[in-house]
Amino acid sequence: MRTGVWLMGARGSVATTSIVGALALRAGLTGPTGCVTELPELRGPALPAFTDLVLGGHDVVATPLTKRAEALAEAGVLPGRLADALAAELAAVEEALRPAPTGGTQADRVAAVVRDLTDFRERHRLDRLVVLNVCATEPIAAPHPAHADLDALRAALSGPDEVLPPSSLYAYAAFTAGCPYVDFTPSTGARLPALAALADERGLPYAGNDGKTGETLVKSVLAPMFAMRHLAVRSWSGVNLLGGGDGATLADPAANAAKVASKQRVLGETLGYVPQGDTRIDQVEELGDFKTAWDLVTFAGFLGTRMRMEFTWHGCDSALAAPLVLDLARLTAAAHAVGRRGPLAQLAFFFKDGLDAPTHSLAEQWTLLRDFVAELHREAADEQPR
Amino acid sequence: MRTGVWLMGARGSVATTSIVGALALRAGLTGPTGCVTELPELRGPALPAFTDLVLGGHDVVATPLTKRAEALAEAGVLPGRLADALAAELAAVEEALRPAPTGGTQADRVAAVVRDLTDFRERHRLDRLVVLNVCATEPIAAPHPAHADLDALRAALSGPDEVLPPSSLYAYAAFTAGCPYVDFTPSTGARLPALAALADERGLPYAGNDGKTGETLVKSVLAPMFAMRHLAVRSWSGVNLLGGGDGATLADPAANAAKVASKQRVLGETLGYVPQGDTRIDQVEELGDFKTAWDLVTFAGFLGTRMRMEFTWHGCDSALAAPLVLDLARLTAAAHAVGRRGPLAQLAFFFKDGLDAPTHSLAEQWTLLRDFVAELHREAADEQPR
């Protein structure tokens, strides 16, 4: 099952790490640490093998992948020797990257993206192609009446307005080209009624939003812990210090607001009430691709006794996100292969703000995911020619 | 269903907090924060109401309960006004406390305990009586051949040797008196083949060991998080600073070793490998009834990138333990009422080192507990006269 993985933001840190990692896994130069789909509980025939993945993507910048890989090696995100050992393979992916279309109407840009996707699928004789958004976070998009209606949207795209934010334009193009779409960012992506209608029309699955890689991951196990023990969380305050591209984007208050909202959701929905406190995101360029989050939780126990917990998470976002991007590509491809359509709520495990997520508890999301993957394996086996 | 709750170590911090809390709940002076059995998912008719609980116990010391309650209020564990408001109720419990028997052979002491239990059950016309060990941690007990065989044990108890550690002597006495037994400490308790045989002979359930109230509670959600994300935990080091009685006991290296072993179990069993690092327990008298734990976890992600997490837990052990003691009394009584016998593996949620625990993941233990309690409610309903 030859499966294409098309990355929007293909020269960014997350994408570059995903690409180097996929190539390294294919070449047997690294193990699958961080790849959830390689756990014994999930592994199986429905998922395309790493050797079946073909990588491509769009980006607005043109820095060569090898340059990006070197910078990541310098920053301690990648082992330096990997980029060297995979020079030829990286060059091949480099050839498959295309400049993100700019100029013209949004309809023009959609057409250009569709063309690039179709070309890629045909040139590599792919069974299917999954589009994933790993760009930097967009500002919260301005509402537009055409968001609610597919026909109105089609009409508006040919006009002069910027009707859709880039993430949604890509989702539109992906669906139009018959590709499932995954949004690893908190941007709008496929979360518009018109786009849901389009995905439905084309019978395509999609997933998102906002990969859960750090502080929120920890919250998604700690908040249920407090809930299961019937402890009353009084306040939960967090600060996220991050450098890199995401830090710069989030210096924009609107993008920051989008991210913070998706980070706090887990608390209210898990605890059943919203404790005091905020989550802050601050850029500290010096931290590079690493991120430090600190959270303070104050809580009351039996008879009101006050207690507290704090944690510091010092993670490398790219190293945490990249294997999940590959997991999502494999899982979405497998879901597509057996005919799933619409939002994949079962992938909530991967997201801060999962589409239709029935729970924010990581453990419950894990159970959903495990059961879902087991079904995929069963269905895939059933579809095999006997 | 009038249910007796007999506490070994009835004048200790955990017991005193349990007693004050149970009285406060009964009087409507406090809410059920920290009581797991009062969560909507677990609440139901099989569990004895707080108003059905009758409290008693043994202790080697004689400090009045009101004195202990005042000291706990001073230390910030209890609201001062509670002890005042419950003066009459506390006096009633005071009357029900008995000195722990000393002297004579172990058989003599067993007989004295059985007598006290039987008297209490009769005087208060209890439907059943649950015995719970909330004493300080014992040193690891010396092995003895009679531990493996009930007949040999019976014979040995009448001899001059201290065959059983106190926790096991109490389990023996409880079973002999027809009472379920719960061990909230890491001491040996019912964990001897001869005692399992005795419980079986009498058709009694029992549970333990070592209430999970702080650092290990956090571990039991964080270790599964790392496992579910396929992240490689390289080291996990912890230090526990605690004052109070438990701190003093654990200054004894043998008791410390028992506690540490039960704390580290969760890691190996959840991750499937044992990361580097140790857990330390140090006494810092100044911390009083509060405990500060600090853990450092180093882990590797995709392509070997090194990351780290640390957390500090600042909890009040008595405030965390007391509601669980009441939960365990209610659950064990309910299990007894419907005829359960043997080790209650489904109560692993409450323990660092649960008897026959099939998992160390808190979320999985929660599922087990929820299903178990649902069964108890069903069975209790079935037994009701229609």
Place this chain on the structure above:
Amino acid sequence: MRTGVWLMGARGSVATTSIVGALALRAGLTGPTGCVTELPELRGPALPAFTDLVLGGHDVVATPLTKRAEALAEAGVLPGRLADALAAELAAVEEALRPAPTGGTQADRVAAVVRDLTDFRERHRLDRLVVLNVCATEPIAAPHPAHADLDALRAALSGPDEVLPPSSLYAYAAFTAGCPYVDFTPSTGARLPALAALADERGLPYAGNDGKTGETLVKSVLAPMFAMRHLAVRSWSGVNLLGGGDGATLADPAANAAKVASKQRVLGETLGYVPQGDTRIDQVEELGDFKTAWDLVTFAGFLGTRMRMEFTWHGCDSALAAPLVLDLARLTAAAHAVGRRGPLAQLAFFFKDGLDAPTHSLAEQWTLLRDFVAELHREAADEQPR
């Protein structure tokens, strides 16, 4: 040497703690922990004894002191028994409190304050009276041309404008009444050329600004440590979570900005360069009178190796500030007694943003303070009749 201590914001947490503490010290009910002037290096005859202090003040609210003291006891800031034991003394101070004047022109309000100060000094036959501002932080004041010139200011005060922020109006009134003025807040206070001219005209000393009680205190020893070791601080980020009145005030972005600016000054001035990172102040009402600050420092060592340090400070602002308020009252009174005038740069030890502070290193500030106090003692001894 009977010395009056006049507190602006006399019913706030800091003032109430200062008052209860001063009364408790006078009554021998507590020790001088936290009082810098009681260290062997500073103690001496120039300083008025605690028994010589007479307390009074203004406030805009009217909550009785005993009520405030009870609330602080409830919150764990004061031992409950103290307020009870000092009931009579507290009532006496209560009588000396006056409502802060409102309405009329600023000149009218100045006159009312001067009248209250003069009355207090006369009624209690005080040798001198020190005015201290312990109100909540004001927003940054709007500039006004009259701030630069004493005559212009005098004229403007009789007009309809709010020329001076309250802290500066009080400084003006204090100087007019012949009282030294100390500002424990980051508000403008005496920091206007017109007020400096007035203090000079009256021969009065003054001090400020912004008591150094928590995160900045720690910074004032850690930043010099990095500097003395020639380590390159790359980023220094901090978050302050606080409840209480100050938290509420600082929710106002303008007040927050004033505070943050005074918090970051220590870094640039000690290190000689400004590292990346910000200091945040967030209100978390639940934390009450306690404050939690977390700081992350990243730094480079020899050959550029990256390292990091983080600290959490969990302090009670009122308990940290109150003894310093008494210290400042004693020191400023002593300076006044021997004829010092103008800004007391030697008191930089107490402030985040000391007037004319020659250094932000706590150790160097300590040396300055020690030498200054030694001089005061010498001068006071010289003035004694032989």
Place this chain on the structure above:
Amino acid sequence: MRTGVWLMGARGSVATTSIVGALALRAGLTGPTGCVTELPELRGPALPAFTDLVLGGHDVVATPLTKRAEALAEAGVLPGRLADALAAELAAVEEALRPAPTGGTQADRVAAVVRDLTDFRERHRLDRLVVLNVCATEPIAAPHPAHADLDALRAALSGPDEVLPPSSLYAYAAFTAGCPYVDFTPSTGARLPALAALADERGLPYAGNDGKTGETLVKSVLAPMFAMRHLAVRSWSGVNLLGGGDGATLADPAANAAKVASKQRVLGETLGYVPQGDTRIDQVEELGDFKTAWDLVTFAGFLGTRMRMEFTWHGCDSALAAPLVLDLARLTAAAHAVGRRGPLAQLAFFFKDGLDAPTHSLAEQWTLLRDFVAELHREAADEQPR
């Protein structure tokens, strides 16, 4: 002023980093971050220039320096490019290294060391040669009567006993060869009356013990902060997690005890009382050359209010120690040049447990150091031919 720097343990992490760093400074490939003697306050003509330093040393192992440097680059301690760029210079130092003598009586080994030192000094026409101990920590040495008397020691060294621990044997040899001696470890080194007598006889200065690079450095500014503010430290507990060679050595309880004792000294001597709590050192191999220390400080303020502070230090010991080793070599050489002899108490700034240290406050130690270096510069200038 050609100055030799002879390192005991010359192939260890600290020594290798010192050597690579000295070569890089000489070649202008790095800046002096971490070098205290390059601060404006200390720089001056009395100190030998980096270009005047000539490096050599002993080690019991034979791993080539370039191999060690590569391993350190891999571990993130050194930039990889440095070792490559300095290949020729490293080879030259490699030639100057000698195997640590073994076998024979201690007198034989002393003679061999003296021969190596003398050869090195002559071959490189050095004006002076400083010997520095950067070996792993030794177990606490057994007392021996000859330690107290130089003549007895001379006699005993020719006998069959291991009279001196290796660090002291080296101090003996260094003094015999007319070289100043610096001990960067907590080992005994020159701290024996017989060795003090020998240094005195030869008119040599010496310094030590135990480089202050991490947790103790922080303690040496925080403990004075609490003292200066008259806050009552109730407990101070610390845990040090470290990998690397030092971690392995400290797994030996006796070496651990030596290190811990020197770490706790700062508290008692700075505060005037010893708070509760211990310092732990645990090996966690995975941490490599990095070290994580966590400290919890609980303290009481005015009226007894309880507060707490915690900090985490994540440092690279080699990167912190290496520039100090070069500083100590330069300073000791400069002291020798102007005729200082005996223990250099003014270098306490560099040590956990400085010889004759009059204070444990870093700021006071800094003042001592600054004044001392100013004197050296003055004396050096006076000695210059006019």
